[in-house]
Amino acid sequence: MVRLKKAHKYFIRRTILFVIIMLIALFINFTIPRFAPGNPIGTVIAMIERQGSRFENIQEVIDTYETMFGLKGSIPEQFVRYLSEISKGNLGYSIRYFPVRVSTLLGRALPFSIFLLGVSTAISWALGTVIGLFAGWKSESRLSKTFSYVALILNVVPYYMLALVLIFLLAYVMAIFPFGGAYAGTLKMDWTSIEFIKSLLYHSFLPSLSIVITSLGWWFLSIRSLIVDLKGEDFILLAEAKGLKESRIMWKHAFRNALLPQLTMLALSLGGVVNGSLLTEMIFSYPGLGLLLFESIATADYTVIQGITLIITLSVGFATFIIDALYPLVDPRITYEER
Amino acid sequence: MVHAGRGIREIFRSREFTAGFIIFVFLVMFSVIGSALIGYPPMATVGPPNLSPNNKYLFGTDSFGRDVFSQILHGIQLSLMVAILVSAIDTFFGSSVGFVAGYYGGLVDTALSVIVDVMLVIPLLPAIVLITVSVRKVELFLMAMILGLFGWAAPARQVRSQTLSLKEREFISMAKLSGATRSEILFIEIVPHMLQWMSAHYLYDMLWAVLTEASVEVLGLGPQTTMTLGMMLYWVIRKAAIFRNLWWWWTTPIITMICLFVSLYLMHRGLDRIVNPRLRGRR
Amino acid sequence: MAEALLDVNGLTTYYLARDAPVKAVEDVSLKISSNEIFGIVGESGCGKSTLAASLLRLLKPPGEIISGRIIFDGVDILELPLKDLRELRWSSISYIPQGAMNSLDPVMKIGDQIEEVIKVHKGKVPKSDVKKRIEELLRSVGLDPVVVNSHPHELSGGMKQRAIIAMAIALSPKLILADEPTTALDVVVQRGILQLLFHIKEQLNTSIIQITHDMAAQAEICDNLAVMYAGKIVEMGDIRKLYNDPLHPYSQALISSIPSLTEEKKLKGLSGFPPSLKYPPPGCRFHPRCPQFVPGICDKKAPPTIDAKGRKVACYLYK
Numbered sequence: 031m032v033r034l035k036k037a038h039k040y041f042i043r044r045t046i047l048f049v050i051i052m053l054i055a056l057f058i059n060f061t062i063p064r065f066a067p068g069n070p071i072g073t074v075i076a077m078i079e080r081q082g083s084r085f086e087n088i089q090e091v092i093d094t095y096e097t098m099f100g101l102k103g104s105i106p107e108q109f110v111r112y113l114s115e116i117s118k119g120n121l122g123y124s125i126r127y128f129p130v131r132v133s134t135l136l137g138r139a140l141p142f143s144i145f146l147l148g149v150s151t152a153i154s155w156a157l158g159t160v161i162g163l164f165a166g167w168k169s170e171s172r173l174s175k176t177f178s179y180v181a182l183i184l185n186v187v188p189y190y191m192l193a194l195v196l197i198f199l200l201a202y203v204m205a206i207f208p209f210g211g212a213y214a215g216t217l218k219m220d221w222t223s224i225e226f227i228k229s230l231l232y233h234s235f236l237p238s239l240s241i242v243i244t245s246l247g248w249w250f251l252s253i254r255s256l257i258v259d260l261k262g263e264d265f266i267l268l269a270e271a272k273g274l275k276e277s278r279i280m281w282k283h284a285f286r287n288a289l290l291p292q293l294t295m296l297a298l299s300l301g302g303v304v305n306g307s308l309l310t311e312m313i314f315s316y317p318g319l320g321l322l323l324f325e326s327i328a329t330a331d332y333t334v335i336q337g338i339t340l341i342i343t344l345s346v347g348f349a350t351f352i353i354d355a356l357y358p359l360v361d362p363r364i365t366y367e368e369r
Numbered sequence: 370m371v372h373a374g375r376g377i378r379e380i381f382r383s384r385e386f387t388a389g390f391i392i393f394v395f396l397v398m399f400s401v402i403g404s405a406l407i408g409y410p411p412m413a414t415v416g417p418p419n420l421s422p423n424n425k426y427l428f429g430t431d432s433f434g435r436d437v438f439s440q441i442l443h444g445i446q447l448s449l450m451v452a453i454l455v456s457a458i459d460t461f462f463g464s465s466v467g468f469v470a471g472y473y474g475g476l477v478d479t480a481l482s483v484i485v486d487v488m489l490v491i492p493l494l495p496a497i498v499l500i501t502v503s504v505r506k507v508e509l510f511l512m513a514m515i516l517g518l519f520g521w522a523a524p525a526r527q528v529r530s531q532t533l534s535l536k537e538r539e540f541i542s543m544a545k546l547s548g549a550t551r552s553e554i555l556f557i558e559i560v561p562h563m564l565q566w567m568s569a570h571y572l573y574d575m576l577w578a579v580l581t582e583a584s585v586e587v588l589g590l591g592p593q594t595t596m597t598l599g600m601m602l603y604w605v606i607r608k609a610a611i612f613r614n615l616w617w618w619w620t621t622p623i624i625t626m627i628c629l630f631v632s633l634y635l636m637h638r639g640l641d642r643i644v645n646p647r648l649r650g651r652r
Numbered sequence: 653m654a655e656a657l658l659d660v661n662g663l664t665t666y667y668l669a670r671d672a673p674v675k676a677v678e679d680v681s682l683k684i685s686s687n688e689i690f691g692i693v694g695e696s697g698c699g700k701s702t703l704a705a706s707l708l709r710l711l712k713p714p715g716e717i718i719s720g721r722i723i724f725d726g727v728d729i730l731e732l733p734l735k736d737l738r739e740l741r742w743s744s745i746s747y748i749p750q751g752a753m754n755s756l757d758p759v760m761k762i763g764d765q766i767e768e769v770i771k772v773h774k775g776k777v778p779k780s781d782v783k784k785r786i787e788e789l790l791r792s793v794g795l796d797p798v799v800v801n802s803h804p805h806e807l808s809g810g811m812k813q814r815a816i817i818a819m820a821i822a823l824s825p826k827l828i829l830a831d832e833p834t835t836a837l838d839v840v841v842q843r844g845i846l847q848l849l850f851h852i853k854e855q856l857n858t859s860i861i862q863i864t865h866d867m868a869a870q871a872e873i874c875d876n877l878a879v880m881y882a883g884k885i886v887e888m889g890d891i892r893k894l895y896n897d898p899l900h901p902y903s904q905a906l907i908s909s910i911p912s913l914t915e916e917k918k919l920k921g922l923s924g925f926p927p928s929l930k931y932p933p934p935g936c937r938f939h940p941r942c943p944q945f946v947p948g949i950c951d952k953k954a955p956p957t958i959d960a961k962g963r964k965v966a967c968y969l970y971k
Binding site for chain 1 (some may be wrong): 483486487490491493494496498520554578580583584587589590605606611612614619623626627630631633634635638
């Protein structure tokens, strides 16, 4: 009973902190583009005029657009309206593709990003963890040491660099894989068609590969050092004294103890993974958030950039918060003391 | 001072650090001596575009007719300058904030911690993108400032927890018992620890700065008036250099950057092992 | 005299190093019969833990058994193929390592850890039988069976120790190696553990080797005692005889260092420090600290182990 109370206090404290932090982050996200030079309204009007329309009452038009883009009133007023609009799911309109809504653009790009990111990270983590487990367990072997050196180097190579090299090798020189895109241009986006799925996987292979290879090293190194440390622990010695087979000791005792920190590391590195994959998408013209970001930068489409930043901030922040809050529950050793 | 001499010798005993250091020095020498000898202005159109390496242009020319070799040399210097500047800001400012938060505790600590947590939550790339886009004209110095703005939170947090744990340690209580004043404790006991840690972190920050700067530039948000390594990659992508088989243009910045990253990383790890005795026994 | 349960003959274990090996255990021989508690006593670093680990071949590199024979129940442990060794471990000889508190897997429940030994050694046993057996074991060591579902960090030091003992007797082994079973526990808990060990010997007909530096703990329950110094056994025999009349100068120093509640005793310590096991002193390893050192004899060759007054001693003072 006493334990539950402490847990509640901890959880509430984390939640309050999270909300405050999110609000501040959102405010910053919101304010910055407003200091940007240039006039989004002017751009939109110019675009429409270029298409041949004429405006009778220009002031009325400007007013309407200002309301649409949420530019009326003082900054605090705008922020409050901004927050309420966001909670309704209205992220505004793209400046470049007006009147397409930002949420539409994001909605189109998000599934691709999640697919690429999710699959690549899962593969990379699983592969890196298993290889690292063996490397850590047999840490004296030369193979293990060689792998470590390679992993160390890979660790610092950014995803996009490897992406460029892979494009060169596999797409240009060997022409096995396509240069970019998410699926063949001739196909329609149809999640039920086998052709489409095949094409999707084929096109995702290279971007996925570059993410997997470069992030592999990180998982490998972290579990390797965990296992090396664990190997010397008393309970591993006792497991051996119990007459257990080596594979059983490695999996059921060493691995299980290393799993939790390794999973936490996965959860906490979400931010970095997201950053890296954005650039990879850009290089492969993969229609996820990364490419959208790149294009919006080139066309100065502030609202879209803001929308992307918002989504990433919210999701990464939320994920980190969940992990922070739930971790004590999962690890039987941690108590709810102040960190 | 005797400490420093002994310390330097010990640092070089670390194989990792020495390896990184050698690569680093090589890059610096290469860049400095190279630009003294060759010295084409990196941004100037000096010859016909898309030339493969030859006697006149050691690394060939890019699609604008600029000398790739000079761009590399110049780019190394720029990256390092930005890295040093950013790390200086981050490490000093961050450490000070972290230290104040940890040492004085209470309301000061809570307030500062909230700010630090906010900075940590904001996703790096989109935010930097947002700022640089809003500012439109990005110069290198501005880039360094922005990077510095985002990088100080991590050291702040670390220093804070280090300070907190140091506060509890026995030798502080001993000092207090022996009648030392607050500032005496500060300078004699805590600061040397901090300095050690800060120097290891400085290298890590440099690495972070170079990596982040490159990422931002590859997106096209870098300075337009000087050519940095990251911007080279940006133009490589824009001009589809890979598909036009302009290998000298895209391999050279990648190799240079990897050398830079690896050298900084090795040096950091080497120092980290020494500063963090917990890690020393392991292999 | 019944045949020995454990017969160690000339066991030598070194830790190999680049310059010179650490000679942790040098030519150690001892015999243990069934239903006996055998103590091994000595200062920290005298090689007793290495000896224990060697018995079950649990040495980690760079430790290596150089020579000797360990005959258990007629079988030489050192010659056993791995598969048979693993079978022997825990079912015939179990081990309570030093720092037993950390020997429990932090992420596994106590019940599961005990179940593991049963499952691995006895194969398919019906779940209800296993459950009953575990509860029985826990009760026999004085623990409430509800700890079956607890994790190690939820238990106190004494409780963890008992849990490990419960695990150690789970397969009714013939021999238990207990390395410092009561160190790091408070005195009251210590007594309880010692009594438990004694009870186990009596009821389960299990022999126990108790390794500790605590002379008082040995006195409580041991039948025979071996005194170890710098990797060698200097005296060995019936514990009562040893305590009342220690032969080897080192044993004498140890005995005289035990405070007594009944008589006024001057506590005498030993001067000097235990020697380096890398470059041990020539001849008798104790001679630099021995109050009865005879130059020319004690520093030449290591003294042989001989029988004297019903015990074994390795000292030139005796013939």
